[in-house]
Amino acid sequence: MARAVSKPRKLVFTLVAWIIGLAIFFPILWIFILSFKSEGNAIAAPFHVLTSAFTLESYHTVFERSNYLRYFMNSVILSVGSTLLGLIIAVPAAWAMAFVPGRHTKDVLLWMLSTKMLPPVGVLVPIYLIFRDMGLLDSRIGLVFVLTMINLPIIIWMLYTYFREIPGEILEAARMDGAGLKEEVLYVLTPMAIPGIASTVLLNIILAWNEAFWTLNLTAAKAAPLTQFIASYSSPEGLFYAKLSAASIMAIAPILIMGWFSQKQLVRGLTFGAVK
Amino acid sequence: MATKHSRAAARLMISPAVLLLLGWMIVPLAMTLYFSFLRYNLLMPGMEEWTGFLNYQYFLTDPAFIASLINTLLLVGGVLIITIIGGILLALLLDQPFFGQGIVRILVIAPFFVMPTVSALVWKNMFLNPVNGLFAHVAHFFGLPAYDFLAQAPLASIIGIVAWQWLPFATLILLTALQSLDQEQLEAAEMDGASPVSRFFHIMLPHLARAITVVVLIQTIFLLSIFAEILVTTNGGPGVASTNLTYLIYVQSLLQFDVGGGSAGGVVAIILANIVAIFLMRMIGKNLEA
Known part of the structure; x- marks a missing residue:
């Protein structure tokens, strides 16, 4: 049976869990953001990165070249x-x-x-x-x-x-x-x-x-x-953060989505049935 | 009840898998073992000759071997400590009721699905880079000098990257194990006045012991073979500061073309991995009977 949990307690846990969850996810979130920036903006200070314009330029380049x-x-x-x-x-x-x-x-x-x-x-x-x-x-x-x-x-x-x-x-x-x-x-x-x-x-x-x-x-x-x-x-060749980000996102996105759907089976498959 | 006929059919159905795996294991293994006793360099074809244990002697007395063995142990041990402790804490947290549980769970396990070359390169460039990396920007913001992680602390940086990849695995398995814990037992302990700390150490931790062992063993198998993360971040350097056994053997056989020496290293790596494997097999075997 689920225990009754006091509201403030639940709110505190919500806050802590979300902060930690976002921190762990942050590198992926960050390259997702960088992939929509121009190369010049992608290497700027974080605040500038966030406020600069969105562009699909890197995806184009990765695709074409x-x-x-x-x-x-x-x-x-x-x-x-x-x-x-x-x-x-x-x-x-x-x-x-x-x-x-x-x-x-x-x-x-x-x-x-x-x-x-x-x-x-x-x-x-x-x-x-x-x-x-x-x-x-x-x-x-x-x-x-x-x-x-x-x-x-x-x-x-x-x-x-x-x-x-x-x-x-x-x-x-x-x-x-x-x-x-x-x-x-x-x-x-x-x-x-x-x-x-x-x-x-x-x-x-x-x-x-x-x-x-x-x-x-x-x-x-x-x-x-x-x-x-x-x-x-x-091998670094000049400025390439945005392109690397776009390429990375395109490389991991399909698997990330599949992985999220298979998290339960993952435990079973990777522990050879030892933990279910 | 299985008849004689169905037994024969069963054997026939199993045999392709058995034969293929047997071939996959025996043929290369026999070759590795054979090469390890030869003086055999791909740059000098036709010069192969039997040298007995000379390759082993060179490999085991090479200072790079001791260094890479220590690095391997540090890498495996460091990642294990971070992922087990972090995994237990995260599992305990995710097991609590809070808003958006499903989404946070998805965020936490995401790094596991990122391919090794992507996570290594992203950490190397976007975070650890001393000029444009995010950590350098943060350091500048606080008026501190930027730290060149991969040059100053290459092994620790790689441990961090690999731990980020494997923390979700430990968390997911420990969380699954935690959720199978009998809630009534916990409530009974609580009513008897057991503090949260003693409830953790006397009920939860013993219950998790098996899952923790499984995580340690499986991660060890994979962590002994870490390769791509080293290849794209430091190339094993500076010097051999971040070279593990797998990378050392790769350099020796595919970059220096020393098949004999690389094979001797391969045999050493197989022996080390087997020591871990024996424990893991025993555990899984026990579970099969249950």
């Missing part, structure tokens, strides 16, 4: 592609482990998870050399494969924890009503599994979108996603 769309499309292809490929491999595996658990299911699950704990830098050299020899450096296919492999354990785990919650009795009931295996999967299991699959997809796209070890090391230009695009701004 820097191939932004190609990087954006690469990010989309890499994150969506690796997620779909991951799903195709993971759904059957998670399904089998959840509904036909054997003696070794637990060990297999834990072993899959352990592959995630391998530090990427430990296998950087061989992967780099294999990619070089196979002509996969700076290719989307190669990177989709790498991103699929590094996120596969998380996809399988998340799906497994969702599938396991589907009660077996429902299947029995369907069977008693004369449903065959096909009807069982199509009309009973699939609708119940879709929410779990959807949150898995969402979380995995976020993780793949923001992945910045392999995407930085294995791409140069052709297959480079937004992580690489933003990193190219690290």
Whole structure:
């Protein structure tokens, strides 16, 4: 039961929580503001920044001069592609482990998870050399494969924890009503599994979108996603705050919105079901 | 009950995932291990020769290794301390009833979704830059000299940036755990006259212990591999002041083309990560039985 809370107490908490929340969010808010300023105004003192005129100039420049769309499309292809490929491999595996658990299911699950704990830098050299020899450096296919492999354990785990919650009795009931295996999967299991699959997809796209070890090391230009695009701004060339802000906002906005919708699933996915 | 037939089908459904992960793990791992015993530089192709443990000897006695190991520990430890303490305080705050809870929650978790290269560059330029950064402007406003964060305190600055990214993660998980706490237990303690402080230490903290452990372990796995934040802010410098183990191995293998030495470093990094992983796996495994 919710406890009755005195009004002044609630007001104080409201004030404190909003101040802290805005402080944490401030860097994002600040680049959002800077992205609508001219370069000259963006580096001025904060008060001047706030009062200066709004302009869409930086967005124009980023769009026209820097191939932004190609990087954006690469990010989309890499994150969506690796997620779909991951799903195709993971759904059957998670399904089998959840509904036909054997003696070794637990060990297999834990072993899959352990592959995630391998530090990427430990296998950087061989992967780099294999990619070089196979002509996969700076290719989307190669990177989709790498991103699929590094996120596969998380996809399988998340799906497994969702599938396991589907009660077996429902299947029995369907069977008693004369449903065959096909009807069982199509009309009973699939609708119940879709929410779990959807949150898995969402979380995995976020993780793949923001992945910045392999995407930085294995791409140069052709297959480079937004992580690489933003990193190219690290060499300062004169005044570029407004453009960097506009590029940053365009790189994080889609994921920020998706992330806000998936905050609950995030806890589950990133703790491998250990905290729900 | 599962039949023999469905067991065979299940095995078939699991095998692609198992085989792919096995290949992904074994092949590069075996190569790393093999390379680590070779003198192998990409600039001198065809000159590979077996050198035994020489690469390990060089890597482990390199002053940069000790420095980067200490930096790695400071980076992981510093971020953990900030995010755990900050996360507990934030979770306690967000758990209170106040106006606009949903919106504040969204504001607090936002940094987690910002890609590493963006957050690192934004902090580097818009905030920490000694000329045009916001902190420099604030310092000037109070008549103080600007501080060159990334030159004077590179590691501390990176710890700050990474902590900003991971604070939402800790907060979100601790908040989820806090909300599963039995309210009646708290009320009973309150009626028995327990102060808020003793309620926190005797009821809430023990309840959070598991979630805190999970946060520590998972963050450690990710924090050991911090890379992009260092690459775009300091390049590991000045000197090796902000080089962690991951970055050191990257420099050695992809910038100096020393495959042998880099591989030896990779094996060392794998061993270190495994020590953490063993604890994490035990915890998750226990949870699987529950």
